[in-house]
Amino acid sequence: MQRAGGIAALYIAVAYLAAIPYFVFLVNYPGVVDPIQKVISLRDNYASMYWMHVVSFEFVALALIVVTLAIHQRLKEYAPSTAQFATVVGLIRAGLLLASVMVFNYGMGVVVRLYATAPDQAVAAWQVIEPVASALGGSGGEVLGGVWFLLLNATALSAKVFPRALNWLGVVIGAAGILSVVPALSGLEAAFGLLQIVWFLWLGIVMVRALDRRPETE
Template identity: 45%
Template sequence: MSFEAKTNGAGSLQKWGGAAALYEALAYIIGIVGFIAVVNISEVADPLQKVTAMAANQGLLTLLYLLVYVIWGASLVVLTLALHERLQGDVSALARTATAFGIIWSVLVIASGMIYNVGMGTVVELSAHNPEQAATVWLAIESVFNGLGGGVEVVGGIWVLLLSVAGLRNGGLPRLLNYLGFVVGAAGVATVVPALGETGAMTFGLTQIVWFVWLGIAMLRRPAGLALHSAPGEVAVHPAPAR
């Protein structure tokens, strides 16, 4: 493969990564509007009433969890691989560690969304015959969902923190974006503390919308922001750090 083909391929992945980052932000906004303004069943405390609410809104909830969890997680895989390339993960142990956490987070989010949708379908069907048993089953499913990532954002927080450190070290990401990443990451890690869970999750979600948009624009505008590997006999080109 020629040097030009390699660099074109790298630029293509960066653009796909930028588009994925923008989708992540869009999905957050869809989730905020959908889960709070349109169909907010998280505030329903009684399990029986929650199952009834899910049955009444099953189609919309299924779509929301597909967009905000399953497709979001799949897009995160693309973004993670693009950032691995951009931050020179082949030579940076820190970037490779960030990639690992990004993939882990992707799997957790996808699994959370699938468990919610499949579990909801089972519970709604069961509720037609035995509402009390359906409510009990849902409590178990919801606990698994929350444990995988429905309520704790520590894995995502660690991912953003690692990316921010790696970005500062090699200049592959805008400096101010990396500083914002420290705020986002710290908020995500804070969700592991029960007393800080709600505040941390809110801060993490809102600040990460800005972080994803900024990251996506940076990757689309500077698709060759990563260090380019030279062909044999050529000098490698290392662009100046993004601002």
């Protein structure tokens, strides 16, 4: 389970790194504000955006489940109750992320098809669908992600399970996620998103290397 968790963590980091240039620079979807232009962007980039969502969010949600279970396996003997609660939070977060991308992709397909015959209705429909998908994915505040990071890393820090620097980084990420729900501190959501890439990459390397130094027993 530990090797699978390490590989899953590395996948999450790589998937997010691939998603950033695609969404920000290639299609520039976050920079589109006009509702009509948003739907046009969906139409023009439907195939690539669909598969990028699958690779960088849907599979990431599944990988997050593996990481959550792997870390629970490491922490449960040190703080059973906290580890269990953090695991539940992590699984809920993964489930919501999976729901988010499924709503986005399915809704995108409906809107793209509708735009060919009823553009105004398509634009109106997307103005309803997009906020739902975004909210499920954590837009507007990374409370679940913040709590998950904070609990896991605080427990790991106390138990000395992972490198202290990695755990402290996780604590900072967790605090940023929780504070991002405050409207005046909404910018912390971006910091949360970027720093978690570093954390997952680091965690994956630590977990895989640790297993390479000893025989696989799990």
